[in-house]
Amino acid sequence: MTANLPTTLLAELTHRCPLHCPYCSNPLDMIRAERELSTDDWKRVFTQARALGVLQLGLSGGEPMIRKDLEELAAHARGLGLYSTLVTSGLGFTRARAERLREAGLEHVQISIQDADPEIAERIAGVSSVKQKLAAAAIVRELGFAFSVNVVLHRANLDRIGAIIDMAAELGADRIELANTQYYGWALENRAALMPTREQLDRAQAAAQDAMRRYRGRMQILFVLPDYFEQYPKPCYGGWGKLYIVVAPDGKALPCHGATQITTLAFDNVRDHSLEWIWQNSDAFQAFRGDDWMREPCRSCPRKTVDFGGCRCQAFALTGAAENTDPVCTLSPDRGMIDAAIAAPADSLEYRYRVIAEPQRA
Amino acid sequence: MLSNDSVPSLWRLARLDFDSVRNRPVLLYPEGAVLLNDTGKAILELVDGHRTLGEIAGILGERYQTDVTADVAEYLSNLAERELIRDG
Secondary structure (H helix, E strand, O other): OOOOOOOEEEEEOOOOOOOOOOOOOOOOOOOOHHHOOOHHHHHHHHHHHHHHOOOEEEEEOOOHHHOOOHHHHHHHHHHHOOEEEEEEOOOOOOHHHHHHHHHHOOOEEEEEOOOOOHHHHHHHHOOOOHHHHHHHHHHHHHOOOEEEEEEEEOOOOHHHHHHHHHHHHHHOOOEEEEEEOOOOHHHHHOHHHHOOOHHHHHHHHHHHHHHHHHHOOOOEEEEEOOHHHOOOOOOHHHOOOOOEEEEOOOOEEEOOOOHHHOOOOOOOEOOOOOHHHHHHHOHHHHOOOOOOOOOOOOOOOOOHHHHOOOOHHHHHHHHOOOOOOOOOOOOOOOHHHHHHHHHOOOOOOOOOOOOOOOOOOO | OOOOOOOEEEOOOOEEEEEOOOOEEEEEEOOEEEEOOHHHHHHHHHOOOOOOHHHHHHHHHHHHOOOOHHHHHHHHHHHHHOOOEEEO
């Protein structure tokens, strides 16, 4: 199967993060600082990505501001002509660093907001953070960055979606991404406490659509429905290994940020191979290109060119085989497990918070 | 649909660039990219937040020696629908 040209690289610079959000899509087994790629490694990866066709770069994590070399990496990316987005919690986004990032040519900053209600926002983040986020947003506006707010939606904040959108507008955001929780990593661990009701979602969707009309031309609003409540799965970034590359903090190149949970795949590392070699030849990127790998009901399904069987990571995490139909699909024989999860939200909002495990003693 | 009197401007988050890998002009914006042809590039290069759509069409019409008003209006309206072009 011949590979396309990729358009997007998500660089997970670190898993370290001051926040402990229970909906985080990072894996439970996170990478510690000493295993992170060096500055030169990342610069080489960005150069290789641009040569391979990548246009969009996400500087993400964890919290990318923790990396002391962020300014140098942003400058390198700008020099290559990449359109870079900093995906930050806002913590550590000080004026001095923001000015250096602006000078380095960083174009777009995306700040996460947990809720419009500060008390609940900090309960979700697991740490005092609202004040720093508001300060960061003001600096982003003042320095003239393109500015997005992103919000992960779940049971505890969905009912305030209107207030959250208004808050983003007051902060001066150019766009807001409202993404319902996708259940990978820590989010799957906390699924019962994060799971909304159908009624909550319907109300939230109506509120988002109303806001889209009100803010049209001033602030772009993107609302992503959760796949658990839809009839068909989402096409994973245009299909596996088609447009999107993630590089994890330790240098593993992944077709999707949730891919490490597919334990039957081995992922090549940018320390050992060029990104081009990995994109063209690695087993992991080849594994689910095209449709030869598909099982029924996908194999004979007319929608296989629309959604590509859905998410391989979700199929593996929930059914134990990455070749299976994504179980959120109503045509999947495993759909019952999704309906059961929707029907059984937890009684409480007790979370297992995201933390990096201490190393095991020998 | 934009009119002849519309004053189109590029969304402040979007940037016109050239992709040397695909050998195509490209419009970049957060989380997205539109690959352009030479006509699209010629139109967008004239979008500056001051010229009206009619003036842009006039310049291009002279360059190509044909009336391109409808094509320019359709092209920019399509991008406006995607919020990549703003009116005014």
